[in-house]
Amino acid sequence: MSIESHISFNGIEKKYLRKEPLFRDLSLSIKQKEFVFLTGISGSGKSTFFKLIMGLEMPDKGSVCFNGETVNLIPPRQMPYHRRGIGIVFQDLKLLQKKTAYENIILPLLIRGVSKKQIQSGVKRVSKRLSIEPILKQPVQALSGGEQQLVAIARATISVPRIILADEPTANLDQAMAHKILETFNNLNANGATVIIATHDVGLIKAYQKRVLLIKDQNIIDVE
């Protein structure tokens, strides 16, 4: 494991109960400030890859390292602090449906006990970036799929994380919006964040000349 590498998978085996293993002896590393697309067919394990980094799933063999820490060895008490370091857009968004967009977006700051003033400026920053000011006061369940997607992205980026994991962030968005989101991630990446985006969208992958990881045959390979 090089010092440079931000995330590294070392000899990972992952298998869900009563299923074929998703990964077998998987090793790879992602450097700091890299921008990576992660692709593969449905059910190949893209979301599982993110869950391993988050410590939401544990590998059956091998180790996942993040910032020099072995994720699968982090004690439960410390796990929340590990997760806080990562901005994540879940595939199913995981928004609190009854709460407003605003209340959802500020959650990462609330759990950190950040001051009201900082919360305000954080909301201002992300909502302007994603043009979601008009929907801030609405409950999430009253928003369209695309709007919910934007709220999820806003929540993932409000704490200015050094790494962003986005699982199908453009799934509910039209082409123009999808490109706008990708531009946003690109900017965050330019400002120093590591970005990993899981997507099926070949057009999107082609439009950006970035590193592409493909999940294939229970392994992950670099494709050009």
Next chain:
Amino acid sequence: MLFTSFKQTRDNVRDNFSTTFSGVITTTISVSILGVFILIYLNLIHLSQTFFQQSHYSIFLSSQIKDSDKAELGERLSGIWGIKDIHWTSSEQARDDLLAGFSEAKEILEKIDFSKLPNIVEFSLNRVNALSAKELNDINKIDGVEEVFWGRETKDQINLFFDLTNFVGYFLIGMLLVSIFIIIRNTIYLSVQIRIEEIKILNNIGATKRFIKFPYVLEGILISFTGYFIAIGVIYLLYQFIIAGITYDETTYQIRGIVRFFDWFQLLSGLVVIFILGVISSFYATDKVINRLEL
């Protein structure tokens, strides 16, 4: 964090109002029963200390007391309300009693001058109050009265009664505290249950267990406090109502001066107990659900 938790608690209560409400009501009922029982018990103790006590008096008379003074004293005593078992002991009588008590050493004792032994009048008083200052003064005023001693004691039967109520009481208090615990625990349990998805999400984005639990513990405290304050109000109204009902004439009106409501210290102690109960029970409920989620 506190403000955030308050907001979350408010949302929890709003979304789940009927459960919270029934939790408050059942807590109120339990606390009311418990409170009424304790109040009656405290008043019984208090009443027993006044009603069920006897005072014992010994009046020491001078050996030269005139018969006329003795007669006056006798008359005065018989006029005292609640007086019982008046017993006169002359110094000769006292001497004979004493000698009878020392069968062996009698001969030595016989040589001693017993003229110094006082005349004594003993009696019991069977009423709420001891002799008033005026009554005592009236007795002391009489020539030949030297000194008045007195003491009080609780009647034996009443101690037996209290042993019994103590036993029943601890049992009842225990049962009610346990039931309050269960009520709050179940209410919070439901509240947490319908928020499992939210809890998982919070956990996924890095909230600590403490952050997740706190609103529910606050809700537990809210339920216990609300139940407690309503119950105290209920008990107070009940108390006033009953007092008004049983003090209908001049004699029974005295009861007003004797029975009493909880004092501030007792109310505060109750609050502390209910607070602890609210915290423990809601903590217990949240812990149970969250641990099962294996966050």
